[in-house]
Each structure stands twice: as structure tokens, then as C-alpha cells.
Amino acid sequence: MSIHYDEKTRQLILETRNTCYQMRIDETRYLKHLYYGPKLGQTDMTYPFRIYDRGFSGNPYDMQDNRAYSLDSMPQEYTSYGVGDFRINTITASYSDGSRCAEYRYVSHEITEGKYRIPGLPSVYDNGDNVHTLTVTLADTASNISVRLYYGVFEDLDIITRTAEIINGGDETVWLRKAASVCLELPFGKWDMIHFHGRHCMERQPERVPLFHGIHTISSGRGMSSHQHNPFIVLCDRKATEDSGSCYGMMMMYSGNHKTEVELDQFDGVRAVMGLNDERFRWELMPGTSFHTPEVILTYAEGLTRMSHNYHRVINNNVVRGEYKLSHRPILVNNWEATYFDFNEEKLVEIAAKAAELGMELFVLDDGWFRNRNDDKAGLGDWTPDTQKLPDGLGRLIRKINALGLKFGLWIEPEMVSENSDLYRRHPDWALTAPGRAPMMARNQLVLDMSRKDVRDYLFDAISEILKNNNIDYIKWDFNRPLSDVYSNSTPAEKQGEVPHRYYLGFYELYERLTDAFPHVLFEGCAGGGGRFDAGVLYYSPQIWCSDNTDPISRLRIQYGTSFGYPQTTVAAHVSASPNHQTGRRTPLSTRAVTAMTGAFGYELDLTKLSEEECDEIKAQIKRYKEVEDVIRDGDFYRLSDLEDSSRFVCWEHVSRDKSRCMVSIVVTDPLANAATVHVKLKGLDPEALYSVGGEFECLGSALMENGYTFMQLLGDYPALQLDICRVK
Numbered sequence: 126m127s128i129h130y131d132e133k134t135r136q137l138i139l140e141t142r143n144t145c146y147q148m149r150i151d152e153t154r155y156l157k158h159l160y161y162g163p164k165l166g167q168t169d170m171t172y173p174f175r176i177y178d179r180g181f182s183g184n185p186y187d188m189q190d191n192r193a194y195s196l197d198s199m200p201q202e203y204t205s206y207g208v209g210d211f212r213i214n215t216i217t218a219s220y221s222d223g224s225r226c227a228e229y230r231y232v233s234h235e236i237t238e239g240k241y242r243i244p245g246l247p248s249v250y251d252n253g254d255n256v257h258t259l260t261v262t263l264a265d266t267a268s269n270i271s272v273r274l275y276y277g278v279f280e281d282l283d284i285i286t287r288t289a290e291i292i293n294g295g296d297e298t299v300w301l302r303k304a305a306s307v308c309l310e311l312p313f314g315k316w317d318m319i320h321f322h323g324r325h326c327m328e329r330q331p332e333r334v335p336l337f338h339g340i341h342t343i344s345s346g347r348g349m350s351s352h353q354h355n356p357f358i359v360l361c362d363r364k365a366t367e368d369s370g371s372c373y374g375m376m377m378m379y380s381g382n383h384k385t386e387v388e389l390d391q392f393d394g395v396r397a398v399m400g401l402n403d404e405r406f407r408w409e410l411m412p413g414t415s416f417h418t419p420e421v422i423l424t425y426a427e428g429l430t431r432m433s434h435n436y437h438r439v440i441n442n443n444v445v446r447g448e449y450k451l452s453h454r455p456i457l458v459n460n461w462e463a464t465y466f467d468f469n470e471e472k473l474v475e476i477a478a479k480a481a482e483l484g485m486e487l488f489v490l491d492d493g494w495f496r497n498r499n500d501d502k503a504g505l506g507d508w509t510p511d512t513q514k515l516p517d518g519l520g521r522l523i524r525k526i527n528a529l530g531l532k533f534g535l536w537i538e539p540e541m542v543s544e545n546s547d548l549y550r551r552h553p554d555w556a557l558t559a560p561g562r563a564p565m566m567a568r569n570q571l572v573l574d575m576s577r578k579d580v581r582d583y584l585f586d587a588i589s590e591i592l593k594n595n596n597i598d599y600i601k602w603d604f605n606r607p608l609s610d611v612y613s614n615s616t617p618a619e620k621q622g623e624v625p626h627r628y629y630l631g632f633y634e635l636y637e638r639l640t641d642a643f644p645h646v647l648f649e650g651c652a653g654g655g656g657r658f659d660a661g662v663l664y665y666s667p668q669i670w671c672s673d674n675t676d677p678i679s680r681l682r683i684q685y686g687t688s689f690g691y692p693q694t695t696v697a698a699h700v701s702a703s704p705n706h707q708t709g710r711r712t713p714l715s716t717r718a719v720t721a722m723t724g725a726f727g728y729e730l731d732l733t734k735l736s737e738e739e740c741d742e743i744k745a746q747i748k749r750y751k752e753v754e755d756v757i758r759d760g761d762f763y764r765l766s767d768l769e770d771s772s773r774f775v776c777w778e779h780v781s782r783d784k785s786r787c788m789v790s791i792v793v794t795d796p797l798a799n800a801a802t803v804h805v806k807l808k809g810l811d812p813e814a815l816y817s818v819g820g821e822f823e824c825l826g827s828a829l830m831e832n833g834y835t836f837m838q839l840l841g842d843y844p845a846l847q848l849d850i851c852r853v854k
């Protein structure tokens with residue numbers, strides 16, 4: 126059993142294969158956080174908390190004689206509010222008398238088999254593997270509010286998930302103003318934070334900063350997990366590297382507004398609180414009801430690589446679902462960068478015919494296939510084919526594409542509506558718009574109110590109709606603007622603060638209904654590229670379009686940042702044209718393929734314009750991808766270069782689980798005359814095994830890992846190479 130309760134010390138202990146998490150119900154029944162980190166063989170971690178005077182920090186009423194006891198310095202599992210802990214807090218509620226104070230003290234706990242689920246929200250699931258749940262109930266007696274803290278302990282994966290349920294046990298309505306999912310405390314040590322910021326076309330750029338005294342905030346209020354701040358952070362010790370040092374990951378499984386606050390306090394303790402963004406949040410908690418917060422996935426590991434591996438495993442095995450979970454993903458061609466809105470059936474079939482000849486497996490028809498969609502000014506919401514471009518609708522096109530031996534995929538943007546659409550003309554009140562105001566426009570479109578059931582039913586019917594009547598294997602679900610003017614026409618004034626979260630409850634409900642009704646369809650998430658790249662979306666779509674920037678050199682950094690939290694299988698990456706449409710940069714076809722081959726692989730360019738040599742090269746790339754796909758998909762991923770190296774080169778490695786096969790990929794971004802070599806140390810091999818290196822020589826795994834490998838003569842325009850290493854003995 127991975128969860129124990131020690132009666133004598135009143136400690137609750139969670140254990141995974143390599144980590145341990147401890148809390149204690151203290152003498153005043155506050156739930157004190159004691160420890161999270163490597164398993165150390167010692168079970169009682171109360172000893173570092175020596176008692177000393179806390180000066181200007183006050184004491185709870187029942188501990189007023191003990192100046193050493195203060196909530197303001199005590200590490201806690203979930204905070205109280207307004208009663209003497211002046212650091213960042215997890216929960217704020219206001220009551221009918223106008224007060225807001227709350228003291229959450231321990232009431233009971235329960236240990237159960239398996240993993241808890243969260244009603245209406247995506248969460249990590251168990252596969253009947255070694256998973257247990259701890260539920261601890263805390264309560265504030267004066268307000269009759271209780272908080273149930275859930276801990277899902279995935280013993281084999283070194284993962285602990287957390288969520289909180291807030292329950293109104295009183296007989297008056299309570300207004301929740303903040304309800305975070307988790308509070309993680311690191312009372313000792315010196316820490317850096319790594320977070321993943323960005324913008325459209327430059328998502329998930331890692332930034333590592335030492336914590337300063339004060340509060341760091343990483344958040345999105347854009348109604349999407351966002352290009353700007355991914356809901357994922359790492360806290361690592363100052364000296365942590367890929368291979369060593371304490372690393373804590375906190376990843377929120379949520380696609381809407383989020384907020385992470387990390388405070389380095391007066392006593393040098395660190396408190397990290399992650400959850401819904403409270404700025405746009407106000408929830409009416411009626412008597413007898415409860416509110417569930419989204420899930421946060423925690424891990425601890427030595428070194429950033431292991432931390433990433435923990436996330437890669439849990440996402441691949443316990444987040445992603447469905448038929449494509451761990452199986453071959455079709456190599457696709459997408460027509461967006463080939464044609465944009467300017468196509469007809471003939472042009473599409475020409476591209477598809479070329480794709481089939483080159484060995485591709487799926488043709489994706491992107492934006493522009495529905496009525497009035499000749500640019501981005503009209504059409505969203507009216508999901509019926511444009512008979513000018515497709516005279517016989519989707520049916521004949523799909524038949525032609527299937528006849529070429531290809532599967533067919535389709536782009537949709539369900540949550541959006543154009544002002545110039547029949548849907549908007551019929552239901553202007555379905556769009557999020559604030560009374561008396563002209564809404565902000567983005568890409569000429571408005572956002573449908575996903576908190577409304579009638580909107581969701583319309584979308585379910587419209588999308589089901591398309592999927593039922595056509596042989597469609599793949600859907601790219603796009604989302605191309607942030608949420609502004611967030612006001613629901615079907616919600617009373619006092620409940621408008623619930624709309625941002627109810628939007629996502631609606632989004633998840635619709636996604637669940639569709640994936641349930643069409644289990645054979647592979648869904649790919651997208652939001653202006655990677656603006657909604659999060660574990661919430663991955664619960665429904667096994668892969669996400671990583672960025673609208675398809676320049677392989679920009680992608681190196683985007684995919685590098687993405688790899689800290691998300692596995693390669695989830696990263697959709699395509700070979701596109703050169704010069705690149707976003708940056709104008711010219712790169713070799715081989716470099717574009719090496720970069721795209723790190724994820725869910727595909728092409729996005731006009732294949733009919735390729736030379737014969739380029740066609741031959743693409744055939745060889747596809748053959749190669751099919752040979753190495755299982756290592757990319759099922760193996761372990763290692764970053765062999767770091768951000769400092771990336772001005773010169775980026776190098777990464779995939780190693781099969783049994784360590785018998787390894788593929789090292791390198792792209793040189795700044796070839797140096799008279800120093801055209803790159804030396805890297807390999808990782809993850811069997812030190813005692815003999816490997817054949819690129820078919821050139823044989824060498825022990827230990828040598829490749831300790832003494833490294835030298836890539837020679839990497840000159841030219843962004844040269845790239847893949848090196849195969851195979852165990853011979």
C-alpha cells in the first residue's frame with residue numbers, strides 16, 4: 126500500500142517507487158506539510174521543524190501562549206484565509222454576513238484503492254495499476270465549509286495528483302472567490318523556477334529564474350491555457366541539471382484560465398499555489414453543493430530528464446485515451462500551407478495523389494471547406510461544405526481520397542462563430558458579448574458560449590452529422606482566438622463570474638460526447654498552433670498541433686521547451702516549404718524532416734510542386750520514419766543539448782525501453798569554420814552493452830555515455846543528421 130497513516134505521530138505518508146510525501150495532523154488539527162522528495166528510509170520528517178519564536182507573525186487563538194506556532198510560517202497542505210497566514214493562499218470565500226475568514230482544520234481521512242475521478246473534468250486515470258487515493262477532509266466550523274483534499278498516488282510512476290473539493294455544508298449561499306487545486310511547500314533550500322512562456326508562433330520557451338523574495342505569478346486570463354504561459358512549472362534546486370538535482374514538476378490538467386503563484390517568504394520557505402485563475406472567478410456555492418477544482422499532476426525526480434520522463438509516461442499511459450493511445454499515428458499531409466483558402470476538389474486530389482505515391486497515409490483538409498469561407502471573415506459556425514469548391518460536398522472528395530489508399534481528416538473550429546454566418550444571424554445571443562459593448566474581434570470571429578447546453582447540442586449534432594455521413598478518420602479541432610467580453614446571455618448577473626470555468630466544463634463535456642460517439646476518430650488539438658497545449662486537451666486528443674511556426678529552426682526551441690512536460694507522441698510536427706512561410710528562412714529538406722520526425726509526423730506543403738529529387742528524398746524520409754517510429758513513440762527521450770548550446774546546435778536522443786536501439790538527432794544552427802564538430806555525451810544506454818554506432822564502429826555504452834560521440838563536418842545551411850546506434854551484444 127502506497128499510503129500509510131501512523132497513529133502515534135499522526136502522520137500521513139504517501140510513497141511512490143522513488144519518492145515520499147508526508148504531512149502531519151498537528152496538535153491544533155492543522156494539516157502541516159512535512160516533506161516531499163526522494164525516499165530516504167526515514168519515516169518521521171518532523172525533526173527539521175525546530176521550534177523558535179516567530180517574532181511578528183501571530184499565533185492562532187488556541188496557541189496564543191506559544192510564540193513559536195504561527196500559520197504564517199507553517200508549511201501547509203491547503204491554507205486558511207485571513208487568520209494570520211499572510212502568504213499566498215489557496216481559497217477565499219465570502220459569506221452572507223460579509224466576512225471572509227476561514228480556518229481549515231483536520232476532520233478525517235480515508236484511504237481507498239484506485240484513483241479518484243473529478244466530475245466533469247479531465248483527470249489522470251488508472252489502468253488498474255498500482256494506484257491509491259487519500260482523501261483528507263478539513264473544515265472551517267464557523268462557516269460550515271469543508272475542503273476535501275484528494276491525493277492520487279501512482280506508485281510505479283512517481284506521480285502524485287491532487288485536487289480539492291469545496292463543500293458548503295451550511296444553509297446559506299457562499300461565494301467562492303478563489304479555489305486553488307494545490308499548495309506545495311518547500312520549506313528548505315534554494316530554488317530556481319523554470320516556466321514556459323511565449324507567444325503565437327513561439328510557444329513554450331523555457332526560462333529559468335532564481336526565486337527572489339516576493340511572489341512570482343504565471344497565469345493566463347485569456348480563456349485558454351495560452352501561448353503565453355503554459356500551466357506547467359518546475360521548481361529545481363539552483364544546481365539542478367538534466368541529470369542531477371532536486372526537481373519538482375507541477376502541471377495543471379486544465380485548458381482555461383489558470384494561475385500559479387510561487388512565493389519565497391520571509392523565512393526563505395517556498396510556497397507554490399496552482400489552480401484556476403481567481404481574477405475572473407466567482408462561484409455561487411449553494412447550500413449542500415460542492416465545487417471541484419481541476420487536477421494538478423505533481424512529480425519529484427533527480428534531474429530534469431527523469432522529471433520529464435515521469436510526465437511523458439503518465440501522459441502517454443494515464444492521460445491519453447482511445448485507439449491511438451500507443452499505436453501508430455498516420456503520417457499525414459495537410460493542405461493549409463499548400464493552398465490556404467484557395468483550393469478546389471481537383472487541387473486537393475492532386476495533392477492527395479502525390480501524397481499516396483510518396484507513402485503518406487492521411488490527407489487532412491484544413492480550413493476553407495465550408496460555406497462562404499474564402500478568407501477568415503465569414504463562415505465559422507455553418508458546418509456545411511462549400512459547393513463551389515467541392516461541387517459534390519465532402520462525400521465525393523473523400524471517396525476519391527480513399528480510393529488513393531489514404532484516410533481522410535477534416536479541420537473544424539467548433540467553439541467559434543463568424544458574424545457573417547447563418548448561425549450568428551440566427552443566434553446572436555450564442556456568442557460571448559457583453560451588454561452594450563462592441564466586442565473585441567480577433568481574426569474576425571467571436572466565441573460561442575460553451576457554457577450553454579443549446580450551443581453544445583447544436584455543435585454535437587452538426588459535428589456528428591459530418592462524422593456519421595462521411596468516412597472521416599481524423600479531426601483537427603482548432604480554436605483561433607482568446608476569450609474576451611466573457612458574458613453569457615443565458616446566465617444571471619450574479620453568476621457571470623462562473624462563465625470562464627463553465628465554458629471549459631462545457632468544452633470538456635462536448636469533447637467527451639464526441640470522442641465517446643466516434644471512438645475511431647483521431648482528434649488533434651490546435652489553437653492558433655500550440656495555444657492550448659495542455660494535459661486537459663490531451664485527455665481527449667492524443668496529439669496537438671505544436672505551433673503555427675513550421676520553421677524547423679524555430680521549432681527546435683519550441684519542441685525543446687515542450688519536451689519538459691509533454692511526450693513526443695503528443696507533439697504534431699510537419700515538414701513545410703522552404704523558404705518558410707512564417708520566417709522566410711531557407712532550410713534543407715533533410716533538416717525539416719529531422720526536426721519534424723521527433724513527434725507525430727506529417728507534411729504541410731504543396732507536394733505537386735516538388736522536384737523529382739525532393740520526392741525521392743521524401744519517400745526515403747517516410748520509409749525511415751516507419752522504421753524508427755516505435756523508438757520515437759515508446760522510447761525514452763533525452764535532451765542532449767541545453768539552452769546555452771542552442772545558439773550553435775540542438776541535439777536530442779530517443780532510446781528504446783530495452784536500450785537496444787537509439788537514434789540521435791542533431792541540427793546545427795551556427796556551423797563554425799575550422800571547428801565543424803559537435804561533441805555530445807549520449808544517455809540512457811546500457812553501459813555494458815556493445816553498440817554499433819552508425820554502422821561505422823562498435824563501442825561500449827559506457828564509452829558513448831562517459832566519453833561521448835563526435836559529429837564531424839557539420840557545415841552548410843542548418844545541416845542535420847540522424848545517427849543510429851544498435852546493440853550488437
Ligand code: GLA
Binds near residue numbers: 653670
Ligand atoms: C490555425 C491553425 C493552422 C490552420 C489555420 C486555419 O492558425 O493553427 O494550422 O489550421 O488555423 O485557419
